[in-house]
Amino acid sequence: MKHLTVLVPDIQTGPNTLSCIIGAYHIFTEANNYCIRQNKNPVFTIELAGVSGQSNFVNGLLSVMPQKEINSIEKTDLIIIPAILAAFKKVEGGNVLLVDWILEHYKKGAEVASMCTGAYILASTGLLDKKSCSIHWNAAANFKQLFPKVNLKAEKLITDEQGIYTNGGGYSFLNLIIYLVEKYYDRQTAIYCSKVFQIDLDRQTQSDFVIFNGQKTHGDEVVVKAQEYIEKNFTEKISMEELSSKFTVGRRNFDRRFIKATGNTPVEYLQRVKIESAKKELETSRKTINEVMYEVGYADVKAFREVFRKITGLSPLEYKNKYNKTGSAALI
Structure with a gap:
């Protein structure tokens, strides 16, 4: 059985961080359950992992207690990076440790998927340099300034390149999960999950959701x-x-x-x-x-x-x- 790590950041988090964590855990768990009902072996052991025993979200209103500390995971096959705050300048706090850990396990063969602004953490590893990346359209200008070596494709809903996956903004992370379910399980399981969770299958772009506001904080x-x-x-x-x-x-x-x-x-x-x-x-x-x-x-x-x-x-x-x-x- 493969191992899936859903990362739990301890800083720079927002409401969508929690949505991504819960959404990924819920859908992949249901995909495993569907396999069992079809008399097949489940694909993933799913674990939430972080750098502390508890991470707080939404001004302390909600908390997540990761099942594992990241350094206790010796091998993983797929890493999910949830969204973080869009007002990103540089990686901070325990997220620095997450960056190092992601880079180490990618080199060992793990694939990595970032959801929405989780691309900031992924880009901080250097793994996105000269690769395609999507992100929430509202964070695109800031992302370009911080990571000019990344080939930003903000119009894309999902990018897939050399074992690295990214997706656009908001709740489109659900489309990325369905995409990964099809890749790691099969088309039938992806269709089942799309129906159960009522997620559009095969959606490819976020262009029609973009609200264009000219970026004027560049200083020229x-x-x-x-x-x-x-x-x-x-x-x-x-x-x-x-x-x-x-x-x-x-x-x-x-x-x-x-x-x-x-x-x-x-x-x-x-x-x-x-x-x-x-x-x-x-x-x-x-x-x-x-x-x-x-x-x-x-x-x-x-x-x-x-x-x-x-x-x-x-x-x-x-x-x-x-x-x-x-x-x-x-x-x-």
């Missing part, structure tokens, strides 16, 4: 002013040549500084601002797709659809049908 005042100009005038035709001239910066240098500060080119930033405005209109109004398109500054239906799908993973009509409950979506 010229770029902040350019962002504010774009956000105020996005419905108009904006020339990036004229915009860079407006702030007396050469175009190539302007693009370079903009990418460094925001993670987007100026053109991409403008597109995201336009699409975020379009999303809000599609969610709340009875306007047609064409009306919304024109309001946010697009005149070409094909171009609007392509950019909208690239950013959200859905067509404008699919998005409206999914999120607007004021009435049926209007066709173009």
Whole structure:
């Protein structure tokens, strides 16, 4: 039987830390029970492990007492890292010991899966350098600054590379668990768990959940002013040549500084601002797709659809049908 370690951090924790721990333990336990009912051997011995005898969550309202101290586990096959606080700057406290322990056991052959902002702990090991990683879209800008060597894929729901798994934000960690159940058990067990826990099977993206807010804490005042100009005038035709001239910066240098500060080119930033405005209109109004398109500054239906799908993973009509409950979506 394989060994599954669900880590219990003792610091930098939040409400979702506990959700991830309980969710992983519950679903993998049910997968084992399903195997037994099918006259098969359970796949995992499941243990919660930490660096202290008790970890407190939600301002001490709830506590978890790990079954094992991490150094007492000589071998494990799969390590689950739960979410931690998104206001992450560097690994602290007992989490430093968790980082060292994860790195040691990965080198021994264990696979590692991080849930949501658990990617901060995983990235602190160095194992994510030059590898793909997903994280909650709201933590993406901070993560990029702290771990520039990681190939961040915030639009992805799940990444899977060289025995390292990551997933997007919130309760999408449930999708990662189902993914791992299929990988370690089989498709039939994954389908069973998805039905019992009512989790969408085979969901691949978190793009349509993203709420775009331009990152302005980067310290480049010229770029902040350019962002504010774009956000105020996005419905108009904006020339990036004229915009860079407006702030007396050469175009190539302007693009370079903009990418460094925001993670987007100026053109991409403008597109995201336009699409975020379009999303809000599609969610709340009875306007047609064409009306919304024109309001946010697009005149070409094909171009609007392509950019909208690239950013959200859905067509404008699919998005409206999914999120607007004021009435049926209007066709173009």
